[in-house]
Amino acid sequence: MSVEIRVRGYHLDVYQHVNNGRYLEFLEEARWDFMSRSGFGDSLDKAGVALVIVNINVNYRRPAVMGDVLNVTARISHIGNKSARFEQLVTLKNDDGAEVVVVDADVTFCVMDRETEKALPIEGRIRDILASGMES
Amino acid sequence: MSVEIRVRGYHLDVYQHVNNGRYLEFLEEARWDFMSRSGFGDSLDKAGVALVIVNINVNYRRPAVMGDVLNVTARISHIGNKSARFEQLVTLKNDDGAEVVVVDADVTFCVMDRETEKALPIEGRIRDILASGMES
Amino acid sequence: MSVEIRVRGYHLDVYQHVNNGRYLEFLEEARWDFMSRSGFGDSLDKAGVALVIVNINVNYRRPAVMGDVLNVTARISHIGNKSARFEQLVTLKNDDGAEVVVVDADVTFCVMDRETEKALPIEGRIRDILASGMES
């Protein structure tokens, strides 16, 4: 799943490129979109849990400039016993029409019980919900 | 009361000036600083009320650029029966050392009862608290 | 013309409502969209001019919360001799399906010659371009 974002004047910074921090909003936008459209967010709500981000590792591959049309993806790429991971890509079409990577990011999260605010092991129903996010 | 903000690369936009929207964060920063340092915020908390902004009228007088050192003020300028107003200034020192206005803003707010979430008339204790903010 | 924006977790602030400053980005997004889709921005570029915002007067009518789907409009509402104005609305559909206003704003701008960086009188070709924006 992906969202499309057009680069506007307020996304840029002193270098006339999209600012490093702004990409984290673009990535978050794609995750909310994924959570909402896939039903993934509803399933987590019903299970009484929330995702808590513990690490973001983001590569800035090439700059994006005013007017660029960015495609931002989100999918679950890895499920461990204590944490899981989104893999996200920001791409644009270059002048030859080829899709090139602007930013890629691994976003690692734990699953927290909303009542106790404690991290839960990723097993059973929780694991099934996360696994469903690998296919979208 | 005022806060000092240095213009950084991430405050700018495609025009290489501080972005219009970013100034609203600068103004909010000065209001939080005022609320916290004057004891004004504590008094409102104890009275069980919160301020709700209903209008911001902001003039952009001249651009601010990378490296500028901005001074951002906040004070209560007007108290009516149903609403009151902050007057806020963003200034910088020009090359001659004169303080010049970058942005000025009137920020109008109502006072809301936190329990009922209804707007309150500005009278009695509430009026006294707001009046104390005119002097700082 | 209008853009649709879904309220996400990162748009909210301590009050769990969309932050005052964030609306200015929503309004700017709608203006860029208008400039780009109507051909209005291209016409201004060709005429060698840029719009410079001198005042924003924004009313916050009701809060927007997580998950709300906002509609943000932009159109030229007034053309004077020295400045002109966008009128912009942020609306959402309430539970009865009625479109209700969240924010309305008047955004006043001058027209600047890009080479001399001086404000121009709004006449002739410039006036025609702005007038075309009243109809979209």
Next chain:
Amino acid sequence: MSVEIRVRGYHLDVYQHVNNGRYLEFLEEARWDFMSRSGFGDSLDKAGVALVIVNINVNYRRPAVMGDVLNVTARISHIGNKSARFEQLVTLKNDDGAEVVVVDADVTFCVMDRETEKALPIEGRIRDILASGMES
């Protein structure tokens, strides 16, 4: 070197914690402060080069909430042949007065020639400038 940032209402998101993306602005603020106060930025300007961020790896250790006073550091931690790294910490004092880590981040950058916009090997004068940033 470090900057102090007080957590305000507009820094928070739906979880009432400082938003993940906002920390990247806090980290950038500390880097600009470091560049400006240490003379490091001037030296880079004179050498005709700019830093280009290629990776940010950020750990979110514990949440920061309204009113927290954050300390944000920046120092050069590693210099390689093609890239170098800032190590940055965001800390706060807990109720026992102990400094605890909220966020830590490695920020990897290349050095770009401003004219050719090509990455340069990190050697000679450039290496000396970066090395001076390890001591501050």
